[in-house]
Amino acid sequence: MTRISVDVNDEWLEAARAELGTDSKVETINAALHELARRKRAKDLIATLDEVELDVSGSDAAWRYGGGRDLSRLEADAREERSA
Numbered sequence: 001m002t003r004i005s006v007d008v009n010d011e012w013l014e015a016a017r018a019e020l021g022t023d024s025k026v027e028t029i030n031a032a033l034h035e036l037a038r039r040k041r042a043k044d045l046i047a048t049l050d051e052v053e054l055d056v057s058g059s060d061a062a063w064r065y066g067g068g069r070d071l072s073r074l075e076a077d078a079r080e081e082r083s084a
Helices: 012-021 025-051 074-083
Strands: none
Touching: 012 025
């Protein structure tokens, strides 16, 4: 961990502390830096996903009743396993 001395705007620090729910200046600064890094990673991930062509035609049928996995025997199978 790096130790530094910096001048920080007190209003911004207090606003960040209130938003992040932190108790100390150090905790607030670290949480704010972590949040910015997390947002950057999320932005990069979304940009990467935007570059991928994805064909979702017909996917609406897979999520309706009867689409996707057949769960009709789920309860019966669970009861059979329990009784075995």
